Amino acid sequence: QVQLVQSGPEVRKPGASVKISCKASGYSFTSFAMHWVRQAPGQRLEWMGYINAGNGDTKYSQRFQDRVSITRDTSAGTVHMEVSSLRSEDTAIYFCARNNGYYYGAPADYWGQGTLVTVSS
Amino acid sequence: SYVLTQSPSVSVAPGQTATITCGGDNIGRKSVHWYQQKPGQAPVLVIYYHSDRPSGIPERFSGSNSANTATLTITRVEAGDEADYYCHVWDTTTDHVVFGGGTKLTVL
Numbered sequence: 001q002v003q004l005v006q007s008g009p010e011v012r013k014p015g016a017s018v019k020i021s022c023k024a025s026g027y028s029f030t031s032f033a034m035h036w037v038r039q040a041p042g043q044r045l046e047w048m049g050y051i052n053a054g055n056g057d058t059k060y061s062q063r064f065q066d067r068v069s070i071t072r073d074t075s076a077g078t079v080h081m082e083v084s085s086l087r088s089e090d091t092a093i094y095f096c097a098r099n100n101g102y103y104y105g106a107p108a109d110y111w112g113q114g115t116l117v118t119v120s121s
Numbered sequence: 122s123y124v125l126t127q128s129p130s131v132s133v134a135p136g137q138t139a140t141i142t143c144g145g146d147n148i149g150r151k152s153v154h155w156y157q158q159k160p161g162q163a164p165v166l167v168i169y170y171h172s173d174r175p176s177g178i179p180e181r182f183s184g185s186n187s188a189n190t191a192t193l194t195i196t197r198v199e200a201g202d203e204a205d206y207y208c209h210v211w212d213t214t215t216d217h218v219v220f221g222g223g224t225k226l227t228v229l
């Protein structure tokens with residue numbers, strides 16, 4: 001069955017960077033794309049970006065495009081997201097979510113369990 | 122940027138019908154998906170492409186989309202349906218995924 005398993009919780013100081021991972025299994029990794037979505041405490045879901053796991057093409061939210069980098073390792077079936085210049089407002093749970101195919105308008109049909117990133121001095 | 126507007130909360134008694142709306146400019150022309158999120162859990166897809174249900178989602182969940190409003194309807198509401206519900210579209214103008222603000226469904 002499809003599984004997305006994310007890396008564990010992280011604590012960083014303001015100004016630092018964090019790299020979190022999402023390991024996929026149970027399907028053909030390169031036949032789908034992957035989103036990253038975050039959720040601050042008590043807040044809405046917020047889209048950060050997307051990677052086509054087949055060819056590595058990425059799209060980023062304008063809000064984050066200067067601070068976020070999404071990559072994939074096809075041999076490991078893993079997608080990574082690095083967020084730089086962290087600030088306290090970046091404290092949130094970060095989810096990876098599989099896009100059902102490559103079409104940008106497709107649903108996110110499977111989600112990882114989430115990774116809590118805490119930014120605190 | 123494209124905005125999706127959801128009512129913050131909806132309350133219904135068990136056995137009744139819950140209607141959750143998602144407003145957006147000409148949303149009827151977009152593909153709309155809906156997610157259920159319970160406290161401390163990841164979202165779960167409950168409706169995709171306006172009205173399709175993934176396997177395992179009860180027939181009590183249905184969706185529609187027209188003009189400026191997409192709607193998620195849950196009939197014969199149960200206590201286990203209590204959750205936050207989010208709508209999702211892809212905005213072709215900005216090439217961004219957009220989520221609504223979420224609606225908290227309370228089962229009285």
